Amino acid sequence: MRNVLLKIQYDGSAFHGFQVQKEDVTVQQTLQDALVTLFGQPVTVTGCSRTDSGVHALWYVAKVTFNGNIAVEKIPYALATVLPKQLSVIDAAECDEDFHPRYDVVSKTYIYRVYVGRFLNPFESGYSWHCKFPIDVDKMNKAAACFVGKHDFKGFMASGSSVTDTVRTVSDCSVERFGDILQISITADGFLYNMVRIIAGTLVEIGGGKIDENDLPCIIASGIREKAGITAPAHGLFLAKVDYGKDVFSKDER
């Protein structure tokens, strides 16, 4: 059996998340079906993250296990002939049998996009959260720095999640403005369920003056979900990078 890592991009609007479900179209199912069409045999697909319905990916890593002699660099081209236009394989590389795309992650980076234009922008509406109230980016940035470090993020996890170890280390959290887009970037060794969307919602509420930025350290320390901000909508969220602490793909990519 061969083990190959795929670097993929997808428009989350077209999928009900990554993981296979009974009824709905998911990334994993679409990828599996394409691989079966291509190789004429069952293929196992393991993802680096269970992204939610509607969440987008600029850099997602999936491991596929199959029999076949296709040259690894030809896999993205071959898959392009059978995949829908909302899903693209942009790199492929052989990997060890025991490499796990989720458990071997050293850090992941998410981007959350907020659109602050006065009116709806038809080209942004599927790829950002439209916030029409005045937002202070400096306040957001000062608050973002409070998330950096090793913290118990219990208050920034969707209620109902069964995870018990809620300590995560955030290595970067910052906000940049590009025209009418605010881009929140966050890198951590792992994320709790809805953690980025709750952090984004909290930062936007701080920027909008609904939550006082000076209260944030206490809000984090409290571990109480209700004290944090709202959960920002899924369609503003992008998985932007998956880091394994080493180059798992070829270096010659454009």
Added chain:
Amino acid sequence: MRNVLLKIQYDGSAFHGFQVQKEDVTVQQTLQDALVTLFGQPVTVTGCSRTDSGVHALWYVAKVTFNGNIAVEKIPYALATVLPKQLSVIDAAECDEDFHPRYDVVSKTYIYRVYVGRFLNPFESGYSWHCKFPIDVDKMNKAAACFVGKHDFKGFMASGSSVTDTVRTVSDCSVERFGDILQISITADGFLYNMVRIIAGTLVEIGGGKIDENDLPCIIASGIREKAGITAPAHGLFLAKVDYGKDVFSKDER
């Protein structure tokens, strides 16, 4: 009766062009229906251009004629409550009864976007033409300069068009690269049917080496459609600016 100009943006993927058709969803029909819902009376909508099915607009101007006392600056907000997310009104201003959004145009600017990444990008696939062959942007730019000036663009008009005066003046035609996107900009006092898409197709074929850039002046002078390049697909084309030689909208926009 009041006469109001609307500045609108729309994602062309959702519409069969601007102009009302019997069966299909068009921008004009969608706008008319929204205005009727809002004002409870028939409203006339006149557009600045008959954009094709699939073509996008960042800045389209439509004139609407109706009875009603709504403050002009409230119109975009009121329309936002009834329009679909693929269509947005971003400005509104009173205009004279005899102002015509199409005949009074001094110049229009179109942008044509070409994606040159190796693999399909799911976030670009609806908004650019994916060209996978090597493209020389310098060659494209040298060729683009040949379109500037007053020329008979008969060879750059879709065959079957009944227009007889095919002379147009192009004031700007240039190509810029932003990462994996090539952006062709073209400004003229008017455009023949499919003119921008044929110019874009020709420039891409010149950049790809299929047409010799030195032949372009002869191709233009020939007036023969078959000598020019292919018609680039509609989904890469954006109407980007409509200039009436004066400010028709408020100046305080963001």
